[in-house]
Amino acid sequence: MKFTLSEQQEMLKRTARDFLARKCSKKFVKEMEESKTGYSQELWQEMAQLGWLGLAFPEKYGGGNMNFLDLGILLEEMGRVCLPGPFFSTVLLAGLSILDLGTEQQKEEYLPQIAQGKKIFTLALTEPGFCNYQASSIKVKARAENGNYIINGTKLFVPDAHIADYLLCVASTDPENDISIFLIEGEKPGIHCTVLRTLAGDKLCEVILDRVCVPEGYVLGKLNLGWGPVRRIIERAAIGKCCELVGNLQRVLEMTIEYAKQRKQFDRPIGSFQIIQHYCADMATYVDGVRFSTYQAAWMVSRGLPCSREVAIAKAWASQASQQILALAHQIHGAIGVTMEHELHYYTRRAKAAELAFGDATFYRQVLADEIGL
Amino acid sequence: MDFGFSEEQEKFRQEVRQFLEQEIRQGLWEPMCDGWIQGYNPAFTKRVAQRGWIGLTWPKKYGGQGRSHIERLILTEEMLRYGAPAACHWFADRQVGGAILTFGTEELKNEFLPRICRGEAFFGVSMSEPGAGSDLASLQTRAVEDGDYYVINGQKTWTSCAHFAHYFYLVARTDPQAPKHRGISEFVVAADSPGLTRVPMIDITGTEAWNDLFFDNVRIHKKYLIGEKNRGFYQILHQLDFERSGMERLMGNYVLFDSITKFARENKLTRDPLIRHKLAQLHIEFEVGRLLIYRVASVMDDGRAPNWESAMSKAFCTEFEKRVANTAMEILGPYGQLTRTSKFAPIGGLAAHSYLGSRGYSLQGGTTEILKNIVATRGLGLPS
Numbered sequence: 001m002k003f004t005l006s007e008q009q010e011m012l013k014r015t016a017r018d019f020l021a022r023k024c025s026k027k028f029v030k031e032m033e034e035s036k037t038g039y040s041q042e043l044w045q046e047m048a049q050l051g052w053l054g055l056a057f058p059e060k061y062g063g064g065n066m067n068f069l070d071l072g073i074l075l076e077e078m079g080r081v082c083l084p085g086p087f088f089s090t091v092l093l094a095g096l097s098i099l100d101l102g103t104e105q106q107k108e109e110y111l112p113q114i115a116q117g118k119k120i121f122t123l124a125l126t127e128p129g130f131c132n133y134q135a136s137s138i139k140v141k142a143r144a145e146n147g148n149y150i151i152n153g154t155k156l157f158v159p160d161a162h163i164a165d166y167l168l169c170v171a172s173t174d175p176e177n178d179i180s181i182f183l184i185e186g187e188k189p190g191i192h193c194t195v196l197r198t199l200a201g202d203k204l205c206e207v208i209l210d211r212v213c214v215p216e217g218y219v220l221g222k223l224n225l226g227w228g229p230v231r232r233i234i235e236r237a238a239i240g241k242c243c244e245l246v247g248n249l250q251r252v253l254e255m256t257i258e259y260a261k262q263r264k265q266f267d268r269p270i271g272s273f274q275i276i277q278h279y280c281a282d283m284a285t286y287v288d289g290v291r292f293s294t295y296q297a298a299w300m301v302s303r304g305l306p307c308s309r310e311v312a313i314a315k316a317w318a319s320q321a322s323q324q325i326l327a328l329a330h331q332i333h334g335a336i337g338v339t340m341e342h343e344l345h346y347y348t349r350r351a352k353a354a355e356l357a358f359g360d361a362t363f364y365r366q367v368l369a370d371e372i373g374l
Numbered sequence: 375m376d377f378g379f380s381e382e383q384e385k386f387r388q389e390v391r392q393f394l395e396q397e398i399r400q401g402l403w404e405p406m407c408d409g410w411i412q413g414y415n416p417a418f419t420k421r422v423a424q425r426g427w428i429g430l431t432w433p434k435k436y437g438g439q440g441r442s443h444i445e446r447l448i449l450t451e452e453m454l455r456y457g458a459p460a461a462c463h464w465f466a467d468r469q470v471g472g473a474i475l476t477f478g479t480e481e482l483k484n485e486f487l488p489r490i491c492r493g494e495a496f497f498g499v500s501m502s503e504p505g506a507g508s509d510l511a512s513l514q515t516r517a518v519e520d521g522d523y524y525v526i527n528g529q530k531t532w533t534s535c536a537h538f539a540h541y542f543y544l545v546a547r548t549d550p551q552a553p554k555h556r557g558i559s560e561f562v563v564a565a566d567s568p569g570l571t572r573v574p575m576i577d578i579t580g581t582e583a584w585n586d587l588f589f590d591n592v593r594i595h596k597k598y599l600i601g602e603k604n605r606g607f608y609q610i611l612h613q614l615d616f617e618r619s620g621m622e623r624l625m626g627n628y629v630l631f632d633s634i635t636k637f638a639r640e641n642k643l644t645r646d647p648l649i650r651h652k653l654a655q656l657h658i659e660f661e662v663g664r665l666l667i668y669r670v671a672s673v674m675d676d677g678r679a680p681n682w683e684s685a686m687s688k689a690f691c692t693e694f695e696k697r698v699a700n701t702a703m704e705i706l707g708p709y710g711q712l713t714r715t716s717k718f719a720p721i722g723g724l725a726a727h728s729y730l731g732s733r734g735y736s737l738q739g740g741t742t743e744i745l746k747n748i749v750a751t752r753g754l755g756l757p758s
Contacts, residue, residue: 002376003672272757277750285690292665296377313661365654374644
């Protein structure tokens with residue numbers, strides 16, 4: 001048991017913090033939220049040069065040979081500054097899935113393209129009406145026809161689909177009704193993509209697949225993988241979101257403490273009032289709980305250990321605690337915290353989006369109940 | 375970061391489990407809530423001592439094993455999981471021994487530590503007074519120098535384990551003129567000292583769990599002063615951090631937690647989504663609390679005294695323990711109120727007992743409010 005970072009991890013964290021502090025101001029975040037694409041190609045290339053896009057891939061695919069825990073540290077720093085863009089979709093949702101499930105040929109082809117910042121990927125998983133992350137809720141169908149697959153249906157809440165060069169599309173394969181994942185080029189005829197207007201200004205999309213034709217070689221790994229690998233993708237994604245949340249919440253805590261020390265009422269800093277102190281103590285306790293449960297699960301993922309139970313604990317707690325932390329942060333900040341002038345709203349909106357992504361507290365309580373045989 | 379245990383640590387955990395399971399199989403004791411503070415069982419303590427499991431982290435020359443705080447945490451975690459009656463050695467093992475080790479003279483260490491490790495010297499802790507609870511520094515019990523002795527006069531309350539302890543760890547005022555934090559000293563006092571009277575306090579569960587102690591010209595030899603005269607308050611803070619840091623703050627009523635989970639499962643109550651979610655929520659909070667406590671042990675193994683970290687873990691975890699009792703009562707409905715002696719009492723009446731007993735968890739060893747003050751000021755740097 002060790003709760004501190006290794007020297008190498010500390011260095012990664014410091015580099016990331018310095019770089020992102022320079023590159024990702026709130027002004028930039030706002031511009032990206034308002035822009036069509038939601039990311040900066042220039043910054044994307046810089047991140048590629050830093051080796052971030054391939055950080056967790058093996059060297060032979062142009063990667064940095066680091067593990068999921070290291071990636072988590074990077075995600076934490078990205079969460080800290082509310083970094084917009086397709087990093088999560090490309091690297092975590094798609095890149096790691098290709099690494100996990102792809103054929104050798106697919107890995108050789110796609111992973112270096114990701115690492116070099118040449119292609120943007122995403123995962124098209126959820127669908128209208130989809131709320132329980134079970135195989136039975138996948139209605140998008142892939143039908144075999146003359147050596148190709150014809151894919152039909154609608155995907156919803158697909159992040160960054162509007163800029164993706166490739167979609168990893170989870171579909172039910174006729175006639176077995178099993179689950180397969182297809183690599184679909186974003187520009188294929190029959191794909192209609194609409195960016196949804198969301199609370200966080202992130203780019204979640206509706207993707208309509210209308211008789212999209214995918215050649216046989218574009219099945220990720222093998223046909224009829226089943227739900228198991230998809231569940232693994234969801235678990236990794238949930239922990240990735242938790243890592244982002246750790247950064248978000250840590251920054252919210254720091255911001256709130258700074259404010260409580262500096263804001264004076266009744267001739268004294270409000271941080272000297274016991275009720276404010278207790279709110280801050282509660283926030284710090286929630287943050288540490290989210291941090292440790294998140295990194296426990298991330299550590300297990302990086303070791304390749306089964307961790308459905310730990311993921312459920314982390315995402316349930318992160319989802320619940322983040323709401324409590326932000327509620328307290330708003331209460332302490334007072335009225336300035338509910339304006340667009342102040343930074344807090346970026347964190348509030350993103351924490352809500354992260355809570356809703358890849359299973360919320362209710363969902364993971366249910367998962368945990370199953371895991372521990374309730 | 376590393377969230378695993380070494381092979382040796384896993385082996386140690388198994389060893390502790392096997393020992394405890396065998397004890398239960400042999401009918402030597404029954405698992406209980408609060409066994410760490412109320413489980414009086416000198417024979418059990420002796421058997422634990424024979425395995426070298428008291429003073430596990432202390433140096434070998436004083437009878438300890440020189441092992442890590444993480445390993446001690448594994449040991450105490452398992453003791454609590456099985457509801458072992460460990461009160462005879464818990465306080466000496468957790469904090470008094472550590473205080474003697476950190477601040478005591480060589481003579482004190484040699485006198486007490488080996489006997490604690492052999493399971494022969496039981497300690498209670500005597501800090502609070504009727505007028506000094508959260509504001510411990512305002513304590514009034516006096517210790518006045520008289521030749522080679524200190525003469526103690528005053529009243530202590532909430533003294534743990536007083537009905538069987540051989541010794542008390544005592545804090546008293548040695549300089550009434552100094553500012554209140556700077557006139558306090560720590561002592562070891564023998565329970566059979568002339569002039570020392572014990573009056574049991576009956577707690578809300580009807581248990582004789584704590585005691586008032588009255589000191590009427592009790593003489594303590596100067597060699598039983600721990601550490602520096604008048605520096606006691608600063609030494610206490612160190613000790614309180616250890617007092618707050620342990621797994622007993624999360625698992626004091628683990629036996630109830632385990633029983634209600636099994637009860638709900640066996641009686642198919644977990645088919646009710648509300649009960650299912652309530653229990654799952656408790657299991658989530660339990661794991662979060664457990665990590666907060668392991669973090670404290672990891673801080674100690676890095677050679678730092680736990681500080682606001684143990685205040686944080688205790689504040690969080692004792693609130694969890696209270697929720698365990700509340701949730702158990704909710705699940706059991708009207709049956710929850712039945713005490714152990716009733717033929718209708720489910721899970722041995724544990725819920726009713728713990729519902730009442732758990733009210734004290736967030737008061738002992740620092741109230742939740744004091745602990746949050748510590749996190750805010752010492753941990754987060756907010757102005758006091």
